[in-house]
Amino acid sequence: MTADGVRMNGAQIAIESADLGYAGQTVLRRVSVAVRPGEFVAVLGANGSGKTTLLRSLLGFLPPLTGTVERAPGARIGYVPQRETLDDRYPLSGADVALFGTYGDLPFWRRIGAPARERARAALAACGALEFASRRYRELSGGQRQRILIARALATAPNLLLLDEPTAGVDRASEAAILDALADLRRDRSLSIWLVTHHEEALRGRVDRVARVSDGAVVLEDRP
Amino acid sequence: MIEFLSSDFLFRNAIVGGWIVCVLCAVLGVYVVLRRLVLLGMALPQAGAAGIAFVFFATGHSHGDPGQAHALALVGALLATFSALGLLVLAGRNGTQPVEWRIGGVLAIATAATLLFVALSPTGDLEMTSLLRGELLAISDRDLLVLASVASVIALVFVLFRRELLLVSFDPEFARTIGRDPLRYDLVLYLLLGATISIGVMTAGPMVVFAFLVLPALAALRLGRSMLMTFGVAAGIATVSSIGGFALSYRADLPTGPVYVLVAAAIWLLVSLAMRLRG
Numbered sequence: 001m002t003a004d005g006v007r008m009n010g011a012q013i014a015i016e017s018a019d020l021g022y023a024g025q026t027v028l029r030r031v032s033v034a035v036r037p038g039e040f041v042a043v044l045g046a047n048g049s050g051k052t053t054l055l056r057s058l059l060g061f062l063p064p065l066t067g068t069v070e071r072a073p074g075a076r077i078g079y080v081p082q083r084e085t086l087d088d089r090y091p092l093s094g095a096d097v098a099l100f101g102t103y104g105d106l107p108f109w110r111r112i113g114a115p116a117r118e119r120a121r122a123a124l125a126a127c128g129a130l131e132f133a134s135r136r137y138r139e140l141s142g143g144q145r146q147r148i149l150i151a152r153a154l155a156t157a158p159n160l161l162l163l164d165e166p167t168a169g170v171d172r173a174s175e176a177a178i179l180d181a182l183a184d185l186r187r188d189r190s191l192s193i194w195l196v197t198h199h200e201e202a203l204r205g206r207v208d209r210v211a212r213v214s215d216g217a218v219v220l221e222d223r224p
Numbered sequence: 225m226i227e228f229l230s231s232d233f234l235f236r237n238a239i240v241g242g243w244i245v246c247v248l249c250a251v252l253g254v255y256v257v258l259r260r261l262v263l264l265g266m267a268l269p270q271a272g273a274a275g276i277a278f279v280f281f282a283t284g285h286s287h288g289d290p291g292q293a294h295a296l297a298l299v300g301a302l303l304a305t306f307s308a309l310g311l312l313v314l315a316g317r318n319g320t321q322p323v324e325w326r327i328g329g330v331l332a333i334a335t336a337a338t339l340l341f342v343a344l345s346p347t348g349d350l351e352m353t354s355l356l357r358g359e360l361l362a363i364s365d366r367d368l369l370v371l372a373s374v375a376s377v378i379a380l381v382f383v384l385f386r387r388e389l390l391l392v393s394f395d396p397e398f399a400r401t402i403g404r405d406p407l408r409y410d411l412v413l414y415l416l417l418g419a420t421i422s423i424g425v426m427t428a429g430p431m432v433v434f435a436f437l438v439l440p441a442l443a444a445l446r447l448g449r450s451m452l453m454t455f456g457v458a459a460g461i462a463t464v465s466s467i468g469g470f471a472l473s474y475r476a477d478l479p480t481g482p483v484y485v486l487v488a489a490a491i492w493l494l495v496s497l498a499m500r501l502r503g
Contacts, residue, residue, distance in 0.1 A: 059401060079401040090258060090394050091448040100391055104402030108385055136449070156402055 011035055012075040012160050012192060013058050018067030020050070020057045026065055027053040031218045033211060035075075035160060035194060040186055041220075042203045043196040045213030051196045054213060055164055058194065078158030080149045082165050088138035094148040095133040098124050101155025123154035126188070127181055143174030147181065154185065160192040161185070167197055175202050182206075235470075237368045238480075242432070243466045244375045245424040246484065249433055250440035250462035251382070251455050252420055255413060257441040259393055263324055264312070265437035267331040268305050268421045269430035274334040275304025276425065277341035277352050284346065294367055294426070301422040308334065309418050355429045363427065374423050378416055385412050390451060428481060435485040436462055443492040446499045461491050 011034035021027035027050040035041075035058065045051045056062045057069055059079060078101070101123060102116035124130045129147040132140060137148065146166050153161055161182070167175040183206055186193050194211075197203065203210075210221045233239075256265045279300030283293070308330050315326050342352045363371070382389070388409045392399045396406035424433040440461040441454075448454025469484035476483075 059397075061397070061400065077401055079398055081395065081397055085397070086395055087258065089445065090390075091445065091450055091454050092394070093450070096450070097394075100395070100398065101402070103387055103391055103404065106387070108388055112387075152398070 009034070010037065012037060012072050014068075014070045015057060015064070016068050016070075018057070018064035018069060020053050020062060021065055022053075022062070027216065028213070028218060029216050031057075031067070033218060033220060035192055037159070037192055038186070038190050039209065040183070040193045040207045041195070041209045041211055042200070042207045043194060043211045043213060044198070044200055047198075049213045050216065050218075051213050052164060054211070054218060055162055055194070055196055058162055075160055076156065076158045078153030078156045078161045080146075080153045080161065080163040080166055082168065083142065083145050083149055084169070086149075090137070092137050093134055094129060094137055094140060094144070094151075095120065095124065097137055097148050098129070098133065098151040098155055101152040104156055119157070120151070120155045123151040124148070126154060126185060127151040128177075141170075141174070143170045143178065146170060146174075146178055150178070150181070150185075154189075158191065161194070163193070163195045165196050165198070167199060167202065172202075175199065179203070179206055235474075237363045237365065238427075239467070239470050241363050241368050241371050241427045242470065242480070242484070243463060244371055245420075245427045245433065246436045246440075246462040246466040247459045248375055248378060248420045249424055249436035250444075250458040252413075252417055253437040253439075253441035254444060254451075254454055254458055255389065255393055256417070256437045257445060262438055263327045263331070264417075266434045267312075267327045267334060268308060268417065269425050269433040269437075270331055270334040270338065271308035272301040272305040272422050272425035272433075273356060273430040274337040274341065275300035275302070276355065277338045277345065278304070280352055281341040281345040294363070298370075298422065298426050301425050302418075304334075305418045305422045305425075309414055313414065355425075356431070371423055371427060374419060378419055381412065382416055385409065389413055428484075432481045432484055435488060436465075439485070439488040439492045440465070443488075443495040446495050461488060465491065 013035040015031050015033050018031045019026045019029050020031055031054070033054075043051050043054060053062065057064065059077060060069070060071065063069070099112065099117070099120045102112065102119050106112065106116065121130070124133045127147040127150050129144065129151050132144050133148065133151075137145065140148065150161075150163070150166065153163075163182075166182075167178055170178065179202060182193055182195070185191055195207075200210075207223050210223055212219045212221060253265070256262060276297045277300075279296045280293075283296055312323070312326055312330060338356070342356070345352065388399075388404055389412065391404060392406040392409040393413075399406050399409075421433055421437075424436075440458040443461055444454045444458035447457050465488035466484055469487040470480055472478070472487065473480040473483035
């Protein structure tokens with residue numbers, strides 16, 4: 001991945017004419033999308049349509065098979081994975097998990113200082129997760145875990161949040177609370193947010209654009 | 225108990241060496257259990273034992289210079305352990321088959337090779353058989369110094385990289401997004417495991433090493449409220465099991481290794497029972 005300020009035209013990440021997928025298996029063809037600063041975008045599509053492939057390409061985990069994926073030099077990504085991928089047998093509190101977000105700026109020989117702890121605490125507070133952050137991660141509900149993972153991403157001091165199905169498996173009230181919290185974060189911190197989800201209805205009035213993934217293609221639609 | 229630690233006591237070095245190995249295995253074992261590497265924890269000590277048996281077979285295991293024999297055996301354990309580890313890692317890259325299949329194959333080969341080299345070794349069979357049974361051998365001051373030095377390096381690296389090891393174990397993809405390469409830190413963990421297993425097999429045998437990679441961690445994970453507490457509880461269980469186990473085996477004239485293991489197993493079972501009763 002290289003940065004090209006002219007071609008990126010202000011985008012934080014730009015995918016241009018790219019085939020995306022895995023070795024020997026193209027999942028998405030001729031994809032051209034740009035992650036614009038401050039924008040809230042929902043990535044929608046059926047299971048197996050390629051939503052996660054798109055997200056992993058934006059993250060830089062998957063190099064494009066053809067075309068280019070470029071990231072602007074100042075882009076800092078906060079990533080929120082599907083929470084089912086995490087093993088809850090680790091003896092960690094919610095605060096421990098959020099603190100992981102500060103590790104990227106700490107050399108391995110340095111102790112975690114007060115500034116890092118304060119950054120994690122502020123991220124937990126911004127996500128409304130302070131009150132349960134001292135409890136063990138495994139003892140938290142799905143919605144509470146999701147807030148902790150969003151706080152961890154926030155603690156990386158990102159300007160772009162990429163979330164992989166953050167509302168899967170949580171009840172409607174928790175889903176609405178998570179989406180409201182994301183909308184607040186976007187407003188307060190000028191964050192760009194790309195969120196993979198199945199639940200189109202819950203997004204009404206909250207997102208600027210929808211990236212619809214189907215039949216091996218990505219189509220972007222404006223949502224006024 | 226004090227007599228065991230007296231400088232005049234014949235097995236003092238073996239007790240201290242065994243304790244070092246048990247604590248190292250117990251602490252690293254927390255990751256072995258959490259990362260579901262238990263089968264690897266069984267196969268690698270057996271590979272190390274096969275390496276030692278091969279050295280005894282190939283060199284004729286000269287009884288005239290035990291220091292040289294121990295050094296050669298350590299080289300054999302290191303080479304065999306890291307060769308097995310390297311093979312598993314390389315074969316696992318882009319592999320489509322479950323990793324357990326390959327580890328199972330390594331375990332079967334290592335077990336057969338160990339027994340074969342022991343049978344073929346004209347002079348090393350007694351010491352090797354003792355090692356396989358988990359008899360702590362009398363080790364020299366120099367051997368203990370080497371063991372303590374290697375253990376100190378392992379402990380230092382573990383402490384230095386504690387955050388990264390935890391991060392890449394818990395969530396490797398998130399680690400990548402903040403610039404921590406999971407492969408690099410997995411390599412650190414495997415190097416620590418390989419070195420611990422190699423010196424552990426030399427000192428206490430494959431059975432003790434495998435057991436202490438698993439049992440203290442199983443109990444500690446039931447009790448620990450944080451990673452630090454879990455490591456501490458695992459080290460504590462290893463200490464009680466090894467020192468207490470030695471006292472029991474010494475009094476009852478039983479092989480030390482199996483007693484160590486059974487004390488650790490008893491602690492694990494008691495903890496599991498207590499946690500279940502507590503709900």
